[in-house]
Amino acid sequence: MAARKTSAWPLAQAYAALVVYASLYPFTEWRDQGIGPGAFLTAPWPRYWTGFDFAANAIGYAPLGFLLALSVLRRARPEPVAPGIGAAIVVATVSGAVLSLAMEALQTYLPARVPSNVDFGLNVLGTAIGALLAGALEKWGAVDRWGRFRLRWFVDEARGALVLLALWPFALLFPAAVPLGLGQVFERLEAALADWLLDTPFLEWLPVRDIELQPLVPGTELVCVALGALVPCLLAYSVMRSLARRAVAAAVLVTVGVAATALSAALSWGPVHAWAWLSLPVRLGLVTGLVLALLLLRMPRGGCAALVLLALVIHLSLLNQAPASAYFTHTLQAWEQGRFIRFHGLAQWLGWLWPYVTLAYVLVRLSTGEAPPRIPQ
Structure with a gap:
C-alpha cells in the first residue's frame, strides 16, 4: 500500500x-x-x-x-x-x-x-x-x-502562500499604529542602530532622515488600511483556481483581519475599547480594500502576484514615513513589560516581518515562473 x-x-x-x-x-x-x-x-x-x-x-x-x-x-x-x-x-x-x-x-x-x-x-x-x-x-x-x-481550491504550489495567509491574523495581534499596517519598522531601526553605534565614530555615518516625520493624514490612513486589506486577498488570488472561490476568500480574509485587529485592541486596551480603532478613515479603507479585491477577481494569477509587490511597496513606503504616536508607544510598553511578554517577541517579529517575507516569497515565485499568467475559470 x-x-x-x-x-x-x-x-x-x-x-x-x-x-x-x-x-x-x-x-x-x-x-x-x-x-x-x-x-x-x-x-x-x-x-x-x-x-x-x-x-x-x-x-x-x-x-x-x-x-x-x-x-x-x-x-x-x-x-x-x-x-x-x-x-x-x-x-x-x-x-x-x-x-x-x-x-x-x-x-x-x-x-x-x-x-x-x-x-x-x-x-x-x-x-x-x-x-x-x-x-x-x-x-x-x-x-x-x-x-x-x-x-479543489488552490494550485499545487500554494503551500508558501497558505502559510503566510495563516500567519497574517497572528501578525495583526501585535498592536499596529495603523490598523492592518504591518511592517512599520524604519523608525525603530534608526533608533536601535543609533543606540548600537553610540560612542563610536560610525554614528556620524548613520543616514538619518532630516525631514521631521508627520502623522498620517486621514486620506493616507485610508489608503494604508485599504492596501493592508487588499494584500492578503491578492496573495490568496495568486494561488486560487476559480473566481467564485476568490470572492469567498476575499470576504473571509477581510473579516478575519477585522476580527484579529479587534482582538488586539481588546488585549491592549480592554474589551470595552475593542472597536475604538474603527474610525471613519479606517472604515472607508476597509470598504475600499474589499471593493478593490472584488474588482480584481478576474486578474490572472501572475498579475495578482505582481500587484502584491506593488501594493506592499506603496503600503510600506506610506507607513514608514509616519512616526508612531506617544499613545501607541505606551501601548507597546504594555506588551513588552506586562502580561503579554510570552507573546511579545513572537507577535512583534510576525508584525514586523510578515510584509517583507511576503515580498521575498512573491519575488521568488515570479522569478521562478511559479505564478503563470492564467485567468482562472
Whole structure:
C-alpha cells in the first residue's frame, strides 16, 4: 500500500521553535540565581495568577500537540504499520511535556521569567487537548477532507502562500499604529542602530532622515488600511483556481483581519475599547480594500502576484514615513513589560516581518515562473 505523506512534521518543528522563542524571550541577563532548574516542580502554588495566564499556557501548547499528533499519524509509512490514534496522542503529549519541562527549567536562569509548576501542568494539558483534537479529526476523516478541499481550491504550489495567509491574523495581534499596517519598522531601526553605534565614530555615518516625520493624514490612513486589506486577498488570488472561490476568500480574509485587529485592541486596551480603532478613515479603507479585491477577481494569477509587490511597496513606503504616536508607544510598553511578554517577541517579529517575507516569497515565485499568467475559470 502507498506511503502516507504529510507536511505536519515541518510545521510541528517550526511551531516548537516558536514555543522556544516565546518561552525564553527576551534572551538576556542569563545567570545562576542559586535555584535548581527543577525546583519549580515542588514550589507552592503561585501567589499571583490570572485567568489570562491559565488560558495562555494551555492554548499556547495546543497547536503543538495537534501538529505532533498529526505528524505521527500521517508520517510516510505504509498503512499497515501506521501508528494508532492512541499511540500518536501519547507520543505528542509526552513530547510536549518534555519541551515544556525544558523551557520551565531554563527560565530558572532568566530573571525576567518565572518558572512555574502550574504553567508546566497547563502546557501539558494544552498539548494533550491539541493531540486529542488531531486524533478526533483523523478518526472522522476531516484531515483527508482538508486535503481534497485544498486540491479543489488552490494550485499545487500554494503551500508558501497558505502559510503566510495563516500567519497574517497572528501578525495583526501585535498592536499596529495603523490598523492592518504591518511592517512599520524604519523608525525603530534608526533608533536601535543609533543606540548600537553610540560612542563610536560610525554614528556620524548613520543616514538619518532630516525631514521631521508627520502623522498620517486621514486620506493616507485610508489608503494604508485599504492596501493592508487588499494584500492578503491578492496573495490568496495568486494561488486560487476559480473566481467564485476568490470572492469567498476575499470576504473571509477581510473579516478575519477585522476580527484579529479587534482582538488586539481588546488585549491592549480592554474589551470595552475593542472597536475604538474603527474610525471613519479606517472604515472607508476597509470598504475600499474589499471593493478593490472584488474588482480584481478576474486578474490572472501572475498579475495578482505582481500587484502584491506593488501594493506592499506603496503600503510600506506610506507607513514608514509616519512616526508612531506617544499613545501607541505606551501601548507597546504594555506588551513588552506586562502580561503579554510570552507573546511579545513572537507577535512583534510576525508584525514586523510578515510584509517583507511576503515580498521575498512573491519575488521568488515570479522569478521562478511559479505564478503563470492564467485567468482562472
